Amino acid sequence: MVAGVQIHTAVAPKAQSEILTDGALEFLAALHRTFESTRKSLLDAREDAQRRFDSGVPLQFPPETAHVRAEPSWHCVPPAPGLEDRRVEITGPTDRKMVINALNSGAKTFMADFEDSSAPTFANLINGQVNLRDAIRRNIDFESGGKSYKLSKNPAVLIVRPRGWHLDEPRITVDNTPLSGSLFDFALYFYHNAHDLIKSGSGPYFYLPKMEHYLEARLWNDVFLFSQSYLGIAHNTIRATVLIETLPAAFQMEEILFELRNHSSGLNCGRWDYIFSFIKKRRADRSAVLPDRKDVTMTVGFMDAYVRLLIQTCHKRKVAAMGGMSAQIPIKDDPKANEVAMAKVRADKLREVLAGHDGTWIAHPLINEIAGPVFNAHMLGPNQYHVRREEVRVAAADLLNTTVPGQITEAGVRENVSTSLAYTAAWIGGNGCIPLNYLMEDAATAEITRVQLWQWVKYGARMDSGQPVTVEFVDKLVAELAPGVRKLTPGVKEEHVNVAVEYLKGQIRKQWPSEFLTSDLMPYLALADGVPAKWQKAAL
Structure with missing residues (x-):
């Protein structure tokens, strides 16, 4: 003691x-x-x-x-x-x-x-x-x-x-x-x-x-x-x-x-x-x-x-x-x-x-x-x-130069949604480093996918097809891709995927993105470890 x-x-x-x-x-x-x-x-x-x-x-x-x-x-x-x-x-x-x-x-x-x-x-x-x-x-x-x-x-x-x-x-x-x-x-x-x-x-x-x-x-x-x-x-x-x-x-x-x-x-x-x-x-x-x-x-x-x-x-x-x-x-x-x-x-x-x-x-x-x-x-x-x-x-x-050749594509939006869901679900399940599409994804790369989706929705960015990235479009991709997350990340539980879905959908609707997904989701790990509610911060 x-x-x-x-x-x-x-x-x-x-x-x-x-x-x-x-x-x-x-x-x-x-x-x-x-x-x-x-x-x-x-x-x-x-x-x-x-x-x-x-x-x-x-x-x-x-x-x-x-x-x-x-x-x-x-x-x-x-x-x-x-x-x-x-x-x-x-x-x-x-x-x-x-x-x-x-x-x-x-x-x-x-x-x-x-x-x-x-x-x-x-x-x-x-x-x-x-x-x-x-x-x-x-x-x-x-x-x-x-x-x-x-x-x-x-x-x-x-x-x-x-x-x-x-x-x-x-x-x-x-x-x-x-x-x-x-x-x-x-x-x-x-x-x-x-x-x-x-x-x-x-x-x-x-x-x-x-x-x-x-x-x-x-x-x-x-x-x-x-x-x-x-x-x-x-x-x-x-x-x-x-x-x-x-x-x-x-x-x-x-x-x-x-x-x-x-x-x-x-x-x-x-x-x-x-x-x-x-x-x-x-x-x-x-x-x-x-x-x-x-x-x-x-x-x-x-x-x-x-x-x-x-x-x-x-x-x-x-x-x-x-x-x-x-x-x-x-x-x-x-x-x-x-x-x-x-x-x-x-x-x-x-x-x-x-x-x-x-x-x-x-x-x-x-x-x-x-x-x-x-x-x-x-x-x-x-x-x-x-x-x-x-x-x-x-x-x-x-250091502030935003001249970056490239476009926003549907494939890029889909990859961000898939990676964000898969990593978030894996992290809640206790795994902080996962291979996806022959890339090693960790919290840093997952954070890029989250804030890019928020940024594209926030400013109505258009894909190379001319279609804007909207809340409704991202929601549609989330619904389409979420069922495949458990195949991408074996061992992930359905309940973790559900949390990842709600988290991402909530993030793209916020005025400003959260500082860190790890801070947001830490209460889930604390809850799993039996930490009393008074020491947990509200997630989502």
Whole structure:
């Protein structure tokens, strides 16, 4: 029993109870009591900023931090052990088989994900912590389906992505207030593993998602300083890579690095969430309507500007500029289609390395056979910090450029409806990462489908046929496609599909789209975990 801490769901079996120890809960409570008020104020600031954007105030580089951007002398700390060469990073959820296969994939690092590729059921969260703890101690071997899984002698370096600042963790409260999902994921991993990671020659390394302001990075830095002191670990041991995956963050890259400069290991182009944020933050701007998702590539104006600025910024401050995820996955039953898909992956990775990126993301071990050779051929050292890109000049208008070749097609609308329904139903059922049409879909890609449908309906966008995208048209597609969702995502229950249907139909009718589907739908997971109604927020 820890004073002020309540767990509102069952904790079993024994391995899970070993994660939620009194010491770990005391650490969680200390973090919550120290930083929760700041987190809440920063989330309120996001809402204030959105109201300004809606009123027509344009995004810009913050004038109050011009001195940070102009000062050439500051740099981030050198790479920590194991992070000097990150040419291929594999990402995925924290289930036991995935953890072993990812660590054995041949990639340099593995980002174990509690965020967009994981549905945060309590079992997923706690079992994920168990799996990472066991992997660090090399006790993760197991058998499944007559096959043995065990770690190789030289596994990938482990990096963990906690959930974003916006998500609460309703299964645990401190002083009658739900925990931050970010602090829950971070704290349990750090508390149980930091000392062992350091002893092994590595360290506690993190990916930080969904930030919208440099003050949110400052909050993370304060959390790191507090946590290192709490466990008696030297300051600046933690390393964090920030995903630049919101439109406001793209205007504050240097400031974010500056706030984390003693703990920073770079920035990452979180391309899918970035597209989602681009639409959401400019929701009141009719000129920001985008075409089919497939046409919003990394070479269109606003995406290219964002990439060039990120690489220049990182190398100016001597940290890694990580590339993003290609959505394609291997197609085993169609060699010709697989050849086309893998050619797209190869072209994407070639674009990244030639632009100056220091590494890239993959979602499947077989993609390493493509990404690895591309980076090996063109990045002869451990990184490309020397590629300064000093010729790059990116203005605010470049980051807001909505000139995107392409059209809205019925096929694109149908794909968005199908993907939104399938992913939402799978997420409610506890699965946060699903293959659909030979693409790996996670919360970020599903969010694009949701807000695009909202945007097209909101502004009466017309398809290439001339027909407008209306509520009635989307409703018709929902009714047509919903019965096939369970075939697309085996294991999904009919009740989950029904929730997905009502959620999407509700979203396209709203004045403004919800901030995050994961926030909206979290009450369903909390309900399934037996959390009392008073700790659940209303969904839909």
